[in-house]
Amino acid sequence: MPYQPQEIAVYIHWPFCKSKCPYCDFYKELARNTDQDTIIAEYLDALKRYHEILPERTVKSVFFGGGTPSLIKPQNIAKIIDEIARLWHIRTNPEISLEANPNTHYQTMFADLKTAGINRLSLGVQALNEADLRFLGRTHTTETARQCLEEITTVFDNHSADLIYARPHQTLPAWQKELTEICSYGLKHISLYQLTVEENTVFARKNIRPLEEDAAVEMYEFTRDFLTERNYNLYEVSNFAQTGFESVHNLTYWQGGDYIGIGKSAHGRFYENNTHYAAEYPFIHTPLTAYERAEELLIMGLRLTQGINKDVFCQICGLDLTEFINKQKLNNLRTAGFLTETPTHLFATRRGFLVLNQLILELCS
Ligand SMILES: C[S@@+](CC[C@H](N)C(=O)[O-])C[C@H]1O[C@@H](n2cnc3c(N)ncnc32)[C@H](O)[C@@H]1O
Ligand code: SF4
Known part of the structure; x- marks a missing residue:
């Protein structure tokens, strides 16, 4: 049978952050005078254009990633989700995720995001001790992170947290303490990234060295066993999930499914008219050979x-x-x-x- 993918995942990139973390090499801008409504209007137009290219698809997931998409006003999140639902058929129980940074927290934030249509919340915790949060240049405290963790597991049925480990001088007992704590919230999914010092970041300029390779390998192996014993299965290099809570959206990337990306530095992959395309926002679609794909x-x-x-x-x-x-x-x-x-x-x-x-x-x- 000829290849004809039916489903599609939609990535919405919000490249603005309240502050820039010194380790981060993702494309981002400081959210100073962001004209949010104008950008959202542009995104709504972009969705319409993608619908013209891929009209018959069923949307299986939407992912608001960043940058810091928890800076988007909930009514704007709702506008995007509603427009996607107006344009395309949506799968029963789609996964609609948003990455939230604790530094954007306000009292009703998670309830507001849920009302807007988000059903999976991924929280950027990064570290669970004050000294390492400061070292990572994070502007939230452990207290706020803990409050957010309590709230997301109360408000949502599907949730995840990101932590960065293999920090310089981090010890295994100290990491075990943070892992024990993160496992205690009953999250459905946990992403654990080894610190990488990327070129052109503040960390690279300061010559920060992550943990030595042997120690990092030991930490990775320990982490894998520790989480497996607590029913979090490693399903991707850095991602652990309780059974049935693997990220539908991210699996699309890893399993070669079709997705579109909206927003500066977003990209996509899709197959249409017997051709594989690599998509760069806005609307640069480069054909890929079978070998490249x-x-x-x-x-x-x-x-x-x-x-x-x-x-x-x-x-x-x-x-x-x-x-x-x-x-x-x-x-x-x-x-x-x-x-x-x-x-x-x-x-x-x-x-x-x-x-x-x-x-x-x-x-x-
Ligand atoms: C693009 S960020 C978006 C999350 C959100 N802006 C925040 O920081 O809370 C996705 C995740 O990548 C991880 N990450 C980013 N840079 C990293 C680095 N240099 N080394 C390891 N993990 C990194 C962090 O855990 C982060 O939560
Ligand atoms: S880690 Fe997240 S909050 Fe920090 S600069 Fe990168 S995208 Fe922004």
Whole structure:
């Protein structure tokens, strides 16, 4: 059967933040005199234009990411969600997520966001001790983070929190304390990112060094076991979920589904008129060859513990996975214990996960 994706995920990027964190290399601007209503009007127009290109799709998820989308007025969030629902058919129980920064918290914020249509709240906690929050340049306190965690687990049925670890000088017992606390809120999903010092960030200019590699590997392994014992399964390199609460939206990226992105620095991928497109906002659509798409599917799919479904890979890009990958390299990596192949899937082993970037580079070179 010809490949004809039906569903689509919608990403809304809000690139404004109250302050800039010194480790962050995402595109962002300071939210000083942001003319929010004008930007929202532009986003509503962009949605209409995307609907003209992809009219027959069913929306499975909407993700308000950032930047700091919790700075968007709830009535503007509602406008976006309503417009998406007016334009497209929406899946039963769609996932509609928003990333909130505790530094934007006000008393009725989460209730207002829920009323606007958000049904999954992801909170940027980053650290659960004051000294490390300050080190990370965060402008919220642990007290606000804790209050937000209490509130999101009361207001929403689906919730997540982000923490950054492998901070310089962080010890395993100190990290265990934070993990114990974050697990105590009954969140459905937890994202744990190892600190990376990216070029052109304040951290890079200050020559900040993350934890040494051996210590970071030990922390990663410890974290994986600690969360698994508490019923949070690692399903992607940095993402843990209770069963059935994996992020529908983010799985779209990792499994090669179609998505559109609205907002400065947002991007998309979609298949239309027998062509794969890489989309950059606003409306630059570059055709991708089957080979280019296959490479992306490999890079993204190996991030999942479940790995790459060979049938889905072939349906999407039209190439056979085991023919696309260099057989000799595949055999070497399998023999060395980094990759496992079953009749249906190819995935990185636990050992492979520790060197995933090198593994992917090797397969793609
Ligand atoms: C684009 S940010 C948006 C979240 C929101 N603006 C906030 O900061 O609360 C998504 C997540 O990426 C993670 N992140 C960003 N930069 C990182 C870095 N250099 N190293 C590790 N994690 C990082 C943080 O955990 C952050 O919550
Ligand atoms: S981490 Fe979040 S709040 Fe901080 S600068 Fe990046 S996007 Fe903005």
